[in-house]
Amino acid sequence: MADRPSTPLLDTVHTPADLRALPRTELRQVADELRAEVIDAVSVTGGHLGSALGVIELTVALHAVFDTPHDRIIWDVGHQAYPHKILTGRRERIRTLRQKNGLSGFTRRAESEYDPFGAGHSSTSISAGLGMAVASELQGVPRNVVAVIGDGAMSAGMAYEAMNNAGAMDARLIVILNDNDMSIAPPTGALSAYLARLVSGPVYRGTREAAKNFVSKLPPFLHEPARRTEEFARSFFTGGTLFEELGFYYVGPIDGHNLDHLLPILDNVREAAEGPILIHIVTKKGKGYAPAEDADDKYHGVSKFNVVTGAQAKAVSNAPSYTNVFAESLIQEANDDPRIVAINAAMPSGTGLDKFGEVHPTRVFDVGIAEQHAVTFAAGLASEGMKPFCAIYSTFLQRAYDQVVHDVAIQHLPVRFAIDRAGFVGADGPTHAGNYDSAYLGVIPGMVHMAAADEAELRHMVATAAAYDNGPIAFRYPRGEGLGVDMPARGQVLPIGKGRIVRQGATIAILSYGTRLGEVLAAADKLAALGLNPTIADARFLKPLDEELVARLASTHDVLLTTEEGAIGGFGSHVATFLASNGLLDGKLRFRPLMIPDRFDEHSTQADMYAAAGLDRAGIVATALTTLGYDEAAMAAALGQIS
Structure with missing residues (x-):
């Protein structure tokens, strides 16, 4: 506790009601102390730092002006809500952020009445x-009702669909556009703030309404010219014509770090009786912490770090990350094939395509937070003979499912889907878990779906996707580092729909899909210590399924287990359907699929999450023994022997 920052005023704020009881002259100090608290807390837990620091003053102003939780504040994405959590009764737990049994890194309805809507995805x-x-x-x-949305999230079509609907309904809604990157229209100092305050105030709005009433009495042919004159006069100074066209009353841009500007404007719009209002504020990610201001991309999401130096504590691994292996492998393929292009949706560094862009800058496209557009854009490229690799996290590809089916698969277009963050992702929790792509892509006719067992296999799958031209093809790989296997200098093209035997044994066969193979091999060693030597196979493909391999394993073993980093409906379900359809479950074979359970798992470490799902080596061993018929006593004796 002694090392924590001194926060005497913040210490008196336990709920927003306490904040509203303070003189407004003290809110600047509250904001300064809140910034220090956020920096210190995230240095302990890691998390999304830059975006949280950028909304410190806005968070204080919102809770000082609006009657939360009766009034609703919705934080888009949610990773900017750390200051909000501190001010809404969760400060004592803020250093459990993103830890097992701790606070979520995003807003959660179940966590607090001050979180009216959960958000992990944007827009x-x-x-x-x-x-x-x-x-x-x-x-x-x-x-x-106040919706706070970042400028990056405004690249998603859903935001404009909502604004178009809100404007048409004349709904009572306040949208705050937090402009921290795109710099749509930077503030011009005191004049800009004065104008924003003026147009948000009751005098201007009253005059505007009187003018509208006057115009309504004019001949109809003068209505449109009068409206355009008023709009032009105001937008000449303040901008915002786009939002006006969508039906919003535009206020801004204003300095989002200046409480003397924010508070009176929020007071004004709180009392406004008219329809939707958009307040455009300009902020800086990482505000108030020099390392985060200087490198807002590296401090968007951080591991634990030293507050004084800003140095992040990252574990050293001898194995490359899967993301880096994908990027380097794709660069190799693109060096030899000018038709290869790469697409991401506002995640260039997260997908490794920033590295691709350094080598091939004219062949990489960041389309913003617009996964639907990304997929159809890739389809358009493929239709003209290019080889698009669409690199999107598994959880975000869900947002473009219709485009995958309608625009890609039905037309048999060879779009390559590089699916990062497959399976559990750890601290980001259920909103970011990549559990479902095997199920939702596996049902699409003509889709090839692969999963890499290790980093070497991923390199082969990149080469396979580059060579494949007969329709859509996807390959998935997890967050984090590989297994440390020997890496080939160049990926080899794999035969489509063919798996491989990794270890030959008897009685038990374990067919793995994805990077659980490392745990499967460790489980096989433990089973071998009991005199059981299982056959281990790497499926490589969910679709087309290697039916010959599955049939051989089923007909020559008493027990067949499948393992995967995906939910029900994925690999195990495809194997079960094949077995049942071909009478292979009618004899002595006992089949058990191991998969991610049918539930939303809360944030923890990836290792803990897989252990809880029974997908670590201990869980695999236990399932194998249970399926063989070991009773409780025999199971305990066997596990004690190999522990």
């Missing part, structure tokens, strides 16, 4: 806020 806040605003109106509950 949902305006839609959710509109729903809340309409519900409040229908129920006769007077309430302010």
Whole structure:
């Protein structure tokens, strides 16, 4: 505790009501202490730092002006909500952030009444806020609803769909556009702040309404010229024509770090009786912490770090990360094939395509947070003979499912899907878990679906995807480092739909799909110590399934287990369907699929999550013995022998 920053004023704030009880002259000190607390807390746990520091003043101002939790504040994505959590009764737990049994790294309805809507993916806040605003109106509950959305999230079409709907409904909704990167229209100092305050105030709005009433009495042919004159006069100074066209009353841009500007403007819009309002604030990611300001990309998400130096504590591994192996392998393929291009959706460094861009800058495309567009853009490229690699996290590819089916698969277009963060992702929890792509892609006709067992296999799968031109093909790989296997200098093209035997044995066969293979081999060693020598196979392909391999394993073993880093409906379900359809379950074979359980698992370490799912070596051994018929006593004796 002695090393923590001194926060005497923040120490008195346990809920937003305490904040609203303070003189507004003291809110600047609260913000300064809150910034110090966020920096110190995230240095202990890791997490999303830059975005949280960028909204310190905004968070203080929102809770000082609005009557939360009665009034609703919705934080888009949610990783900018750490200051909000501290001010809303969760400060004592803030150093459990993203830890097992600790606070979520995102907003969670189950965590606090101050989190009215959960968010891990971006661009949902305006839609959710509109729903809340309409519900409040229908129920006769007077309430302010505020949606805070970052400029990056405004690259997603869903945000504009929601704004278009809100404007057409004339709904009572406040949207705050946090402009921290795109710099749509930088503030111009005191004049900009004065104008924003002026146009948000009751005098201007009252005058504007009077003018509207006057115009309504003019001949109809003068209505449109009058409207355009008023809009032009205001946008000449303040901008915002796009948002006005969508039906929003635009205020801004204003300095999002200046409480003297934020507070009166929020006071004004709180009292406004008219429809949707958009407040455009300009902030800086990492504000107030020099290392984060100087490298906002590296401090967007951080591991534990030294507050004084900013140095992050990252574990040293001898094995390369799967993301880096993908990037380096794709660069190799692109060096020899000018038709290869790469696409990501606002995640260049997360997918490794920043490295690809350094080598092939004209052949990499960041489309923003627009996964639907990314997939159809890739389809367009493929239709003209290019070889697009669409690199998107498993959890984010869910947002483009219709495009995968309608625009890619039905047209048999050879789009290559590089699916990063497959399986459990650890601290980011259920919103980011990549558990479902095997199921949701595996049902699409003509889709090839592969999973890398290790980093060498991933290199082969990149080469295989580059060579494949007969339709869509996907390959998945997890977050983190590889297994430390020997790496080939260049990937080899794999025969489509063919797996491999890794270890030959008897009685038990374990067919692995993905990087559980390392745990499967460790489990095989433990079973061997009991006199059981299982056959281990790497499926490589979910679709097309290596039916010959599955049939051979099923007909020559008493027990067949499958393992995968995916949910029900994935690899094990495809194997079970084949076995049942071909009468291979009618004899002595006992089949058990091991998969991620049918539930949403809370954040923890990846290792703990796989252990809880029974997908670590201990769980695999236990399933094998249970399936062989070991009773409780025999199981305990066997496990004691090999522990």
